[in-house]
Amino acid sequence: MKGDNDCGLGYRRAATQAIDHYSDVPGDKEAETFLLSLGCFVALLQLESDLLSKTLANVTYEAKIQRVIVIKPLKFVLQHGENLCELVKLAISRQECASVLCVLPVARYLHARFTQLDSLAKNADSEVYAKFSALFRNIDALCVKGLEEFVETIKSDQDRFVPRDGTVHQVTSNALSFLKQLMEQRQALAVVLSDGPVDPAKIAVAKLFARILSALGLNLRNKAEVYQDLTLKSIFMLNNHNHILKTLHESGVLKVVCEQNREVEGFYRNQVTEYVKQYMNCWNKVTASFVDFASADATAMPAGSLSDREKDALKSAFSAFNRELESLTNIQKEYTVADLELSNMIKHEAKTFVMPKYTAFYSKYYASGFSRNPEKYVKFTPESVGMIIDRLFDATA
Amino acid sequence: MALQGPPQINAAEISEKLQQEEERLKNLQENLNRSRQLKESMLGILDSFEKRLEHLEATVLPLYEHTGKMQRKQQNITKTLKSIDATLGFYTTAHEMDSIIRESSPADNLDSYIKQMDKLRDATKFFSADRSYGQHLENMKATFELGCHALEKEYRDLLNRNSMPAKPLILVECLDENFEVIASRLKTIDTIKDVDRLKTIGQWLLANHSNADFLNAYAEIRGANMLRTLQSLNETRRVGTIDKVATGGRPPSPKGDRRASGLVREAFRMASRAYGTEKGYLFAYSLKDGILAIFRSVRGNRA
Numbered sequence: 001m002k003g004d005n006d007c008g009l010g011y012r013r014a015a016t017q018a019i020d021h022y023s024d025v026p027g028d029k030e031a032e033t034f035l036l037s038l039g040c041f042v043a044l045l046q047l048e049s050d051l052l053s054k055t056l057a058n059v060t061y062e063a064k065i066q067r068v069i070v071i072k073p074l075k076f077v078l079q080h081g082e083n084l085c086e087l088v089k090l091a092i093s094r095q096e097c098a099s100v101l102c103v104l105p106v107a108r109y110l111h112a113r114f115t116q117l118d119s120l121a122k123n124a125d126s127e128v129y130a131k132f133s134a135l136f137r138n139i140d141a142l143c144v145k146g147l148e149e150f151v152e153t154i155k156s157d158q159d160r161f162v163p164r165d166g167t168v169h170q171v172t173s174n175a176l177s178f179l180k181q182l183m184e185q186r187q188a189l190a191v192v193l194s195d196g197p198v199d200p201a202k203i204a205v206a207k208l209f210a211r212i213l214s215a216l217g218l219n220l221r222n223k224a225e226v227y228q229d230l231t232l233k234s235i236f237m238l239n240n241h242n243h244i245l246k247t248l249h250e251s252g253v254l255k256v257v258c259e260q261n262r263e264v265e266g267f268y269r270n271q272v273t274e275y276v277k278q279y280m281n282c283w284n285k286v287t288a289s290f291v292d293f294a295s296a297d298a299t300a301m302p303a304g305s306l307s308d309r310e311k312d313a314l315k316s317a318f319s320a321f322n323r324e325l326e327s328l329t330n331i332q333k334e335y336t337v338a339d340l341e342l343s344n345m346i347k348h349e350a351k352t353f354v355m356p357k358y359t360a361f362y363s364k365y366y367a368s369g370f371s372r373n374p375e376k377y378v379k380f381t382p383e384s385v386g387m388i389i390d391r392l393f394d395a396t397a
Numbered sequence: 398m399a400l401q402g403p404p405q406i407n408a409a410e411i412s413e414k415l416q417q418e419e420e421r422l423k424n425l426q427e428n429l430n431r432s433r434q435l436k437e438s439m440l441g442i443l444d445s446f447e448k449r450l451e452h453l454e455a456t457v458l459p460l461y462e463h464t465g466k467m468q469r470k471q472q473n474i475t476k477t478l479k480s481i482d483a484t485l486g487f488y489t490t491a492h493e494m495d496s497i498i499r500e501s502s503p504a505d506n507l508d509s510y511i512k513q514m515d516k517l518r519d520a521t522k523f524f525s526a527d528r529s530y531g532q533h534l535e536n537m538k539a540t541f542e543l544g545c546h547a548l549e550k551e552y553r554d555l556l557n558r559n560s561m562p563a564k565p566l567i568l569v570e571c572l573d574e575n576f577e578v579i580a581s582r583l584k585t586i587d588t589i590k591d592v593d594r595l596k597t598i599g600q601w602l603l604a605n606h607s608n609a610d611f612l613n614a615y616a617e618i619r620g621a622n623m624l625r626t627l628q629s630l631n632e633t634r635r636v637g638t639i640d641k642v643a644t645g646g647r648p649p650s651p652k653g654d655r656r657a658s659g660l661v662r663e664a665f666r667m668a669s670r671a672y673g674t675e676k677g678y679l680f681a682y683s684l685k686d687g688i689l690a691i692f693r694s695v696r697g698n699r700a
Contacts, residue, residue: 029634033634036569036572036576036630038576039569039577040569040572040626040627041623043572043578043583044563044588047583051619054592054596055599056596056599056600056612057600061612068613070620072620072623080631
């Protein structure tokens, strides 16, 4: 992967690794250049001031000279900041919102060093001061605008594409990796967000996260409507919501959001339970094939106790079961549930739903003499049904 | 012997005794007379002594006064001679200075140049006390100005000659992962040579020259030097070499990696110092990723 050899900065590496399709985030290199320039500028300034006090030892003149020294270098550095702003502005207007991630560290640095830089610029000359003040405002404004734009992009995404295997949508993984990035930079985020409205920093960050999540939820619901197949739709929603929940947990975003709204975690858990329930509907059809013979009593029927009509009905019940199960596995072969835990959970649900019913049916009627060679009608033992369920969602099976 | 009756005084004895007594009295009178005579003569001597003393006093006093006056005169003459000497000294210094300052350059021997300037400054101060030195003073002032200009020029030349942009690669190493300055590392960076010389001239000019214009040159040259450093930093980044250096040790690389990377960087820094060139450093640095990869794989195997 690119990031490995590239050894980018913290945010840079993460930005390019996680959001693969943003691999060249506009402004990324420029932001780093700007920050390096600023950092080096501050370092050089320190050197100059040391040199001055060493060689002149006259505080009044030292201050006067320092003012003049910084003018050109500071202007040069600020020019990089302006370039960065232009670039990111353009990127955001093209909805390449990942650029915000490059600007956040800049915002953080500028806020942390504001007092020093502000008085430097103020003392230098009016042009430099104007440049600095404008840049300081612009960077914050860009961050806020980029974040708004990102929420908007997710909310109003009109793309009708949905994965055919019901797996996690690109929108979800993008939004989540964006969230993860924001989480890593939440100090900068807090600085930028608390600057505008009256919200205390912590709440502002939580609110932003919640807004991104709710935009994502809306987007996913819209996308899910594209699916004709209800089972696939539920698999899609399961995959996405499960992924969201897990990622939020791992990244710590959930903790931040929950400080503002405790119900978020419950909401995602409910969604998962809800969609598992919806998914189980497809197994209803399978068990419905022998619903007429369903019984809690699994005692084997003694051979020869069946009427011809019952024998025929049993034959077609077994065949229908075979057909339904095969068609279901055939269709669901295409489905993907990448998360092992989720896939085990679904399989477990399916087994607890199907297996007892089928086992009862099977053990009661297999040897009941409904046919002279029951192998012809009974393709699956309860164990093999279990194995079939176990092999669901397994691309390699 | 038997008791005798009252002594028998005979007249002869009595007259003899009387005679004796008369003798004694006569002696006494004679002595008295002599003593009176002695007294008279003593008084005479004392009177004459007193008279002589008075005479002496009258003779010595004017002499004493005269001597005092003479001494004062002598002192005055000595003082005058001294100041004439000093003036003469300043006169000659001024002449010497003039030729020295006009003909030599502070670049050759700064300390002696400054010493001459100090002398000239003192001479100027001396002559400015009296108007009668007008023309001479003007000449000296002109020479002093000339010397100051030479020093200012030397100051500028020093700055121009000795200022050097910090090496971007090493400068970047002075920033931590939040781009904040690591003060201890900063101390290792030189952006100028021969600070002492600069200090000597700068502080002398500040103390002795009313015109602080030379500091404008300072600001300009150092500002340009700083700008050049930043430009070369950007150039290096544009070419793409600094990216790796700047970020070699930054998170989120695992801690061990960072430490390894730090060690490797330190090694390269030392190597580059040994080479003394940035090129050496760059070359060494280009090996960094490979070495780090080896570190990683070794650790991976162990794990």
